[in-house]
Amino acid sequence: MAEKNIPYKIHLTEEEMPRAWYNVRADMKTDHRPILNPGTLKPVTADDLRPVFCDELVSQELNDRDRFIEIPGPVLDFYRMYRPSPLVRAYFLEKELKTPAKIYYKYEGGNTSGSHKLNSAIAQAYYAKAQALKGVTTETGAGQWGTALSMACGYFGLDCRVFMVKVSAEQKPYRKAVMETYGATVTASPSDTTQVGRKILAETPNTTGSLGCAISEAVEAAVTSDGYRYVLGSVLNQVLIHQSIIGLEAKAALSKYGEYPDVVIGCAGGGSNLGGLMAPFMADKLAGSASPRFIAVEPASCPSLTRGRFAYDFCDTGKVTPLAKMYTLGSSFIPASNHAGGLRYHGMSPILSQLYHDGYLDEARAVGQVSVFEAAGLFARVEGLLPAPESAHAIRVAIDEARACAETGEAKTILFGLTGTGYFDMAAYIQYNGGVMEDYIPTDEDLKRGFDGIPELPGVE
Amino acid sequence: MAEKNIPYKIHLTEEEMPRAWYNVRADMKTDHRPILNPGTLKPVTADDLRPVFCDELVSQELNDRDRFIEIPGPVLDFYRMYRPSPLVRAYFLEKELKTPAKIYYKYEGGNTSGSHKLNSAIAQAYYAKAQALKGVTTETGAGQWGTALSMACGYFGLDCRVFMVKVSAEQKPYRKAVMETYGATVTASPSDTTQVGRKILAETPNTTGSLGCAISEAVEAAVTSDGYRYVLGSVLNQVLIHQSIIGLEAKAALSKYGEYPDVVIGCAGGGSNLGGLMAPFMADKLAGSASPRFIAVEPASCPSLTRGRFAYDFCDTGKVTPLAKMYTLGSSFIPASNHAGGLRYHGMSPILSQLYHDGYLDEARAVGQVSVFEAAGLFARVEGLLPAPESAHAIRVAIDEARACAETGEAKTILFGLTGTGYFDMAAYIQYNGGVMEDYIPTDEDLKRGFDGIPELPGVE
Numbered sequence: 001m002a003e004k005n006i007p008y009k010i011h012l013t014e015e016e017m018p019r020a021w022y023n024v025r026a027d028m029k030t031d032h033r034p035i036l037n038p039g040t041l042k043p044v045t046a047d048d049l050r051p052v053f054c055d056e057l058v059s060q061e062l063n064d065r066d067r068f069i070e071i072p073g074p075v076l077d078f079y080r081m082y083r084p085s086p087l088v089r090a091y092f093l094e095k096e097l098k099t100p101a102k103i104y105y106k107y108e109g110g111n112t113s114g115s116h117k118l119n120s121a122i123a124q125a126y127y128a129k130a131q132a133l134k135g136v137t138t139e140t141g142a143g144q145w146g147t148a149l150s151m152a153c154g155y156f157g158l159d160c161r162v163f164m165v166k167v168s169a170e171q172k173p174y175r176k177a178v179m180e181t182y183g184a185t186v187t188a189s190p191s192d193t194t195q196v197g198r199k200i201l202a203e204t205p206n207t208t209g210s211l212g213c214a215i216s217e218a219v220e221a222a223v224t225s226d227g228y229r230y231v232l233g234s235v236l237n238q239v240l241i242h243q244s245i246i247g248l249e250a251k252a253a254l255s256k257y258g259e260y261p262d263v264v265i266g267c268a269g270g271g272s273n274l275g276g277l278m279a280p281f282m283a284d285k286l287a288g289s290a291s292p293r294f295i296a297v298e299p300a301s302c303p304s305l306t307r308g309r310f311a312y313d314f315c316d317t318g319k320v321t322p323l324a325k326m327y328t329l330g331s332s333f334i335p336a337s338n339h340a341g342g343l344r345y346h347g348m349s350p351i352l353s354q355l356y357h358d359g360y361l362d363e364a365r366a367v368g369q370v371s372v373f374e375a376a377g378l379f380a381r382v383e384g385l386l387p388a389p390e391s392a393h394a395i396r397v398a399i400d401e402a403r404a405c406a407e408t409g410e411a412k413t414i415l416f417g418l419t420g421t422g423y424f425d426m427a428a429y430i431q432y433n434g435g436v437m438e439d440y441i442p443t444d445e446d447l448k449r450g451f452d453g454i455p456e457l458p459g460v461e
Numbered sequence: 462m463a464e465k466n467i468p469y470k471i472h473l474t475e476e477e478m479p480r481a482w483y484n485v486r487a488d489m490k491t492d493h494r495p496i497l498n499p500g501t502l503k504p505v506t507a508d509d510l511r512p513v514f515c516d517e518l519v520s521q522e523l524n525d526r527d528r529f530i531e532i533p534g535p536v537l538d539f540y541r542m543y544r545p546s547p548l549v550r551a552y553f554l555e556k557e558l559k560t561p562a563k564i565y566y567k568y569e570g571g572n573t574s575g576s577h578k579l580n581s582a583i584a585q586a587y588y589a590k591a592q593a594l595k596g597v598t599t600e601t602g603a604g605q606w607g608t609a610l611s612m613a614c615g616y617f618g619l620d621c622r623v624f625m626v627k628v629s630a631e632q633k634p635y636r637k638a639v640m641e642t643y644g645a646t647v648t649a650s651p652s653d654t655t656q657v658g659r660k661i662l663a664e665t666p667n668t669t670g671s672l673g674c675a676i677s678e679a680v681e682a683a684v685t686s687d688g689y690r691y692v693l694g695s696v697l698n699q700v701l702i703h704q705s706i707i708g709l710e711a712k713a714a715l716s717k718y719g720e721y722p723d724v725v726i727g728c729a730g731g732g733s734n735l736g737g738l739m740a741p742f743m744a745d746k747l748a749g750s751a752s753p754r755f756i757a758v759e760p761a762s763c764p765s766l767t768r769g770r771f772a773y774d775f776c777d778t779g780k781v782t783p784l785a786k787m788y789t790l791g792s793s794f795i796p797a798s799n800h801a802g803g804l805r806y807h808g809m810s811p812i813l814s815q816l817y818h819d820g821y822l823d824e825a826r827a828v829g830q831v832s833v834f835e836a837a838g839l840f841a842r843v844e845g846l847l848p849a850p851e852s853a854h855a856i857r858v859a860i861d862e863a864r865a866c867a868e869t870g871e872a873k874t875i876l877f878g879l880t881g882t883g884y885f886d887m888a889a890y891i892q893y894n895g896g897v898m899e900d901y902i903p904t905d906e907d908l909k910r911g912f913d914g915i916p917e918l919p920g921v922e
Contacts, residue, residue: 007475008541014468080469081553081845092542110571112847112882154842174635174887181841181890380642381615384542386573421573423884426635429642 008091010253012084018252019076020068022244023060024279025237025351027286030358031064032350033325033461036312041460044322051223052230053238056127060238069241071123072130078122078155082111083245087253088418092382094402101405103398104261105418106250106277107385112178115342115388115420116273117148117233120242124231125152134227135159139189139214141269142341142390143168143175144420145233150182160184161228163191163217166209168341175424189214196220196318210334211270211345216318234270235315235324235349243276250415251280261292261415263401267393268296268305268364269342271349277417278361285360295401296352296364297393299372301440302335304328304348305364307447310357313454315347323455326353329442333450336440338369339428340389346450365397368439372396373432376422388420389428469552471714473545479713480537481529483705484521485740486698486812488747491819492525493811494786494922497773502921505783512684513691514699517588521699530702532584533591539583539616543572544706548714549879553843555863562866564859565722566879567711567738568846573639576803576849576881577734578609578694581703585692586613595688596620600650600675602730603802603851604629604636605881606694611643620689621645624652624678627670629802636885650675657681657779671795672731672806677779695731696776696785696810704737711876712741722753722876724862728854729757729766729825730803732810738878739822746821756862757813757825758854760833762901763796765789765809766825768908771818774808774915784916787814790903794911797901799830800889801850807911826858829900833857834893837883849881850889 025031034043049058060069071079090103108116128136135158140146146162153160162184169176169188176186189209190197196216200207207213215232222230233239254260264281266274274296284290296305304327313328315321328347329335335344348356355361369389376392378399379385387395398416405412422429431437486492495504510519521530532540551564569577589597596619601607607623614621623645630637630649637647650670651658657677661668668674676693683691694700715721725742727735735757745751757766765788774789776782789808790796796805809817816822830850837853839860840846848856859877866873883890892898 009475011472014470078845112841112845114884151845155845173891174884177887177891177894178847178884180894181838181847183842377642380573381644384539384573384612384616386639386642421884423575423635423639423882426638430634430638433638433641 006089006257009086009088010256011086012249012253014080014084016252017079017084018245018248020070021241022068022248022279022283023063023066023241024282025064026067027283028354029286030354032354036323038314038323041457052219054127054131054133054229057124057238060241061236072126075123075126082118084249085110087250090383093379096378096382097399097402097406099402099406100409100411101402102411102413103402104254104415106246107418108246109388109418109421113144113148113151114423115144115148116243116246116276117145118151119245120233120239120272121145121148121152123242125149125156125158128158128229129156133158133229135161136229136231137161137218137222138231138233139163139211139218141165141168141211141344142388143172143424144342146184146186147175147178148233149231150179150184153184154182161221162186163189163214165189165211165214165341167337171427172424189217191217194220196320200317207334208337210317212317212331215316216320219316219320234272235347237351239272240275240279240349240351243272244279246276246417247279247281250277259413260290262412263293263295263414265295265297265394265397265401265414265416267343267390267419268298268348268352269345269390271352273417273419275349275352282355282360294361295397296356296361297397298364298366299338299340299343299393300366300368301338301442302329302344303366304346305356306366309451309454310353311454312457312460313347324350326350327356328454329447330450330453332453338440339425340369340393342390343393367393367396368441370437370439373437375399385418386422387418388422389425391419394418467550467718470547470549471717472547473710473714475541475545477713478540478545479706479709481531482702483709483740483744484524484527484530484702485743486525487528488744489815490747491815493815497784499775499784502918513680515588515592515594515690517591518585518699521702522697533587536584536587543579545710546571548711551844554840557839557843558860558863558867560863560867561870561872562863563872563874564863565715565876567707567876568879569707570849570879570882574605574609574612575884576605576609577704577707577737578606579612580706581694581700581733582606582609582613584703586610586617586619589619589690590617594619594690596622597690597692598622598679598683599692599694600624600672600679602626602629602672602805603849604633604885605803607645607647608636608639610692611640611645614645615643622682623647624650624675626650626672626675626802628798632888633885650678652678655681657781661778668795669798671778673778673792676777677781680777680781695733696808698812700733701736701740701810701812704733705740707737707878708740708742711738720874721751723873724754724756724875726756726758726855726858726862726875726877728804728851728880729759729809729813730806730851732813734878734880736810736813743816743821755822756858757817757822758858759825759827760799760801760804760854761827761829762799762903763790763805764827765807766817767827770912770915771814772915773918773921776808785811787811788817789915790908791911791914793914799901800886801830801854803851804854828854828857829902831898831900834898836860846879847883848879849883850886852880
């Protein structure tokens with residue numbers, strides 16, 4: 001059923017794997033507003049960040065000049081375990097939808113961490129090892145990032161302490177077990193092991209946790225432990241740099257067959273997946289050489305781009321991090337227990353926020369989880385891959401776009417990111433299969449409570 | 462770290478994917494003894510089998526002439542979703558073991574069913590669909606076969622009824638959920654939905670079930686339902702034919718780099734994985750053109766090759782199936798609740814049994830599950846893949862062989878089958894990580910009880 005000899009799966013060779021990550025920030029027309037020290041309201045310096053992040057990652061975080069950053073040899077070696085990842089032509093889905101659209105997805109779930117998160121985890125673990133640290137701390141939502149970091153730390157022999165959002169830890173005991181198999185220590189967050197965790201528990205004893213809470217705990221654990229640094233799986237510039245490998249490979253694979261996307265679709269929680277997938281295509285758009293349409297898909301339960309404010313805000317619930325100018329629902333906003341745990345973040349990558357604000361990231365679309373699981377089930381049946389709920393957000397919109405093409409007769413080329421598998425999300429599938437899944441859509445009143453927590457910063461724009 | 466430009470993963474192109482399966486039986490020096498009708502003790506005929514199996518699969522089951530059988534187009538189309546599967550050079554494991562051996566593994570876990578079982582499931586579902594049947598029934602142990610069949614039936618729109626060994630159904634609720642996501646009906650076995658199930662429950666109310674029991678129930682459900690046939694994921698000749706694609710691809714991938722295995726290792730429950738992996742190499746051995754060493758690895762808790770008898774026996778506990786000459790522990794033998802549910806079968810493929818009896822399958826080795834999980838954990842850490850407990854049996858012996866090479870300095874080429882992932886086996890990993898896993902080794906008395914149930918057939922050899 002293949003056309004023009006385009007195979008179902010396009011594999012790059014290991015020699016064709018990119019040797020450098022791409023830093024979109026160097027090409028942005030307007031850089032994102034600087035990250036601010038909440039005490040001084042001045043831009044954070046490398047010195048401010050070094051107690052929290054590894055030195056090299058601090059450099060990457062602040063790097064607004066270098067378009068490309070060389071991938072270290074040991075990271076390339078590890079990448080060969082699971083990269084280049086396949087770019088799949090979704091022939092079966094196209095047939096099912098009777099669409100003239102050509103649908104491609106970059107499949108990042110074929111490694112044991114089950115998601116794209118490993119691309120940045122191994123880089124961050126490598127830099128920590130190179131700096132002779134003892135270990136790292138982090139938070140995890142759905143568990144994908146924590147699993148990836150556990151694998152990376154297990155490989156380099158680093159200690160790994162993971163704060164896992166409580167609702168995910170409860171829904172996904174086996175995720176925890178995978179992390180422990182790789183030698184990590186997993187703590188449900190909020191916990192009583194940190195000051196900030198105890199404070200949050202005192203204020204909201206029944207909270208199911210959030211990425212924002214878990215970040216606060218992980219940062220505290222890092223800065224109060226000798227030889228540890230904090231690492232983060234999304235939101236940060238450094239993570240978008242590492243994840244650019246998704247888009248670079250996708251672009252190279254498409255170009256082998258003379259293809260280029262009209263539409264690029266990714267789920268967006270903190271923004272690392274979409275940021276990575278769209279990076280090289282965004283480069284073309286910024287350079288004026290192509291004009292793909294970018295769509296960020298977020299859960300209706302946590303609609304930071306579609307209903308949030310573009311404002312300076314804390315990156316965590318405990319307000320221990322610097323302030324970032326981003327689309328935010330307020331750092332105190334705790335989303336309902338939607339099953340896409342990886343998308344339950346109150347803010348959005350400053351890079352993506354700026355690109356959205358400036359119109360380069362064309363559209364954000366919020367979708368309810370019931371329609372997301374409907375898309376996931378259809379996709380699983382016809383394409384043979386059981387997607388993670390996060391990834392199924394992108395699938396939902398890719399299907400909608402392809403169906404629109406069936407209406408109009410347009411043969412658009414659609415590219416979306418299939419970030420991970422749903423093997424550890426079966427509790428959610430059971431709920432959907434049983435017909436008892438509900439959508440959670442925050443009311444304006446819910447949002448107002450979150451917005452009320454956004455700091456007022458006189459004189460700062 | 463790659464040598465001789467052999468990449469970490471060798472991908473065949475879709476054009477290089479085999480177009481025909483290989484039937485080792487056509488090349489065997491001594492065919493296996495015929496399957497007998499238990500009533501007449503005469504060889505079963507196609508007419509005997511047609512009420513149970515699809516017509517085309519009956520032909521394949523009895524086919525001892527055709528060396529190659531063409532893969533139908535719709536099956537090839539489906540194969541493209543996840544095949545050719547990668548052949549991986551285990552550079553990281555070699556380094557960890559400081560071995561001069563070259564280790565390769567054929568990785569069959571990269572599809573949503575999580576194992577090699579999909580190779581036969583889609584073929585069997587296709588033939589059922591082509592015969593215009595309503596649906597199929599089957600049993601599943603670890604859940605890999607049931608998941609694969611559910612996917613295949615979901616793809617072709619066939620009804621799928623799965624009897625799942627009770628201990629697995631209890632250990633793996635999420636496996637059940639995946640099957641249900643693909644539209645299958647899953648029943649824990651023994652159940653009260655069949656006569657044979659009710660009988661087994663009456664005799665042994667506390668049984669945790671076995672593949673043998675579940676087969677009896679599935680066969681009964683098929684032959685008593687209009688428009689249904691029974692399908693099986695291992696043991697049968699037809700399944701070994703379909704699984705030959707594993708070995709055919711592995712051989713083609715190795716030959717691209719001038720490589721050929723000295724040792725071929727596979728876990729063996731019913732024998733489909735090892736049978737498929739070794740098939741084209743066995744062809745060379747039978748033709749006298751090469752002499753690779755074949756090792757079957759089985760659990761110490763269910764040692765059909767290493768401690769069983771080569772005798773005619775029933776393929777199921779309920780004694781509703783024909784009699785096969787094979788290595789068997791007796792159809793009434795119910796193994797301890799070892800975590801490798803897919804290897805808990807009392808018998809062994811008649812083809813593999815005959816090849817072992819005749820010395821072409823060189824060696825069988827029984828290993829305890831504690832040492833198996835030790836190997837699994839090591840492999841997961843250094844190779845980045847979390848293996849299924851079944852697959853980890855092969856990993857255990859591959860590591861032992863590679864370590865022996867480190868002692869002797871021999872640079873053997875070792876090929877093993879990595880049949881599946883362990884994402885649905887985390888309860889077992891939790892037990893191992895917690896240090897509370899035990900080995901189950903049947904006593905001679907345990908075995909004697911099983912042997913006592915092997916039928917005495919005067920005049921039949």
